[in-house]
């Protein structure tokens with residue numbers, strides 16, 4: 001074997017070994033977190049939102065929100081009622097809701113657009129919420145100076161209290177009252193009988209955030225294949241020379 005070919009050959013073997021180890025590690029190492037949002041984590045860190053966190057979980061809206069934020073370029077705005085706000089509801093209010101109504105109540109607090117405090121001042125009424133149809137689920141915003149109020153036709157002039165979290169995709173604002181949608185709470189009749197509960201909507205599609213990990217793993221595997229090929233050629237040349 002020619003001596004001058006031996007050292008590049010050793011170099012290649014070392015490169016190949018390195019390549020195999022890093023590609024084996026890469027799925028564990030890359031956090032896939034560049035744009036992943038954990039709404040539950042944000043509320044958890046803010047404190048005083050345990051009821052909302054529970055509702056987000058049981059309605060599977062937390063997963064839906066996290067997925068939607070990473071897939072949408074409109075961003076999202078969430079009004080987060082405090083535990084006190086839920087405690088101030090008439091006793092039994094949440095329990096009187098069907099599963100579907102719980103989903104709608106949560107979705108009513110989520111807007112499929114990112115609004116900064118100043119953007120609320122130019123937003124046109126009614127605002128679109130995740131609950132859909134703004135005739136059934138109207139939400140208006142009014143503002144003066146820095147004060148932004150929300151009106152739903154049931155609760156009017158609910159002040160937007162605090163900014164809990166904001167980034168380029170998501171704004172989370174504290175509200176000290178639960179925003180009650182007209183279609184569920186508009187009837188003056190006390191505590192409407194729970195409608196027959198429907199199955200909660202299916203979970204949001206999973207795994208979109210894993211694809212980048214897979215892609216980078218595949219890329220380094222391709223590199224490995226190339227290196228193996230190169231090594232083979234080098235070895236062949238070393239033998240024949």
Ligand SMILES: *[C@@H]1O[C@H](CO)[C@@H](O)[C@H](O)[C@H]1NC(C)=O
Nearest residue numbers: 037038039040041042044045
């Ligand atoms: C999101 O945050 C919650 C609360 O901090 C935590 O229990 C959960 O494991 C986190 N989920 C993900 C996917 O990181």
Ligand SMILES: *[C@@H]1O[C@H](CO)[C@@H](O)[C@H](O)[C@H]1NC(C)=O
Nearest residue numbers: 142143144147149157158159
């Ligand atoms: C907001 O609501 C408060 C009462 O909750 C009221 O005093 C204030 O005038 C309202 N402001 C606007 C701009 O609607």
Ligand SMILES: *[C@@H]1O[C@H](CO)[C@@H](O)[C@H](O)[C@H]1NC(C)=O
Nearest residue numbers: 125126138139140151152153
């Ligand atoms: C929202 O604003 C629209 C247009 O200004 C108005 O017609 C409607 O009654 C308002 N609804 C509520 C719930 O405030």
